[in-house]
Amino acid sequence: MALADKIKLLLDPIAVSKDARIVAVEYGGKVLRALVEALDYSPLPMKKIEELSRLFSATLDVEDVIKDRYYLEVSSPGMARPILTREDWNHFAGRMATVELREPNAEGLKTLNMKITPDFDFSEVAKAKLFISDMDIKNILKERKKNG
Numbered sequence: 001m002a003l004a005d006k007i008k009l010l011l012d013p014i015a016v017s018k019d020a021r022i023v024a025v026e027y028g029g030k031v032l033r034a035l036v037e038a039l040d041y042s043p044l045p046m047k048k049i050e051e052l053s054r055l056f057s058a059t060l061d062v063e064d065v066i067k068d069r070y071y072l073e074v075s076s077p078g079m080a081r082p083i084l085t086r087e088d089w090n091h092f093a094g095r096m097a098t099v100e101l102r103e104p105n106a107e108g109l110k111t112l113n114m115k116i117t118p119d120f121d122f123s124e125v126a127k128a129k130l131f132i133s134d135m136d137i138k139n140i141l142k143e144r145k146k147n148g
Contacts, residue, residue: 010060011034011056011059016039035081035082036075036077049076080129080131082127082128096113096130097114098112098130099128100125
């Protein structure tokens with residue numbers, strides 16, 4: 001099992017105890033990055049991310065999973081959130097995504113912007129992330145202005 005997967009398994013129960021989920025754990029160079037969000041896929045408040053960062057750091061120190069020095073970065077997955085599981089794919093059905101296929105499609109394309117549909121064979125996807133349009137950004141800004 002890869003180190004990032006071991007770390008995710010170790011930290012998952014902590015995230016869930018705080019009504020959050022770990023979207024992904026990445027380790028490379030000297031940076032350990034954990035992407036977190038609420039259980040309902042919504043962004044977490046900064047205070048919750050800071051709390052998770054402290055709890056993750058303490059757990060990683062005690063368990064001593066990474067022997068070398070590293071920097072822990074806990075953050076939101078962002079607007080262009082990666083789509084990593086079939087559950088993610090189904091949750092975001094109807095949204096646009098940038099999708100990299102494992103093999104070129106019938107038109108010879110390997111990367112495309114497409115609408116997520118539950119009937120699409122997710123096993124064909126190598127990588128995917130939400131596509132953020134200008135309209136999405138306008139709607140987010142409008143919502144923020146409305147909510148103060």
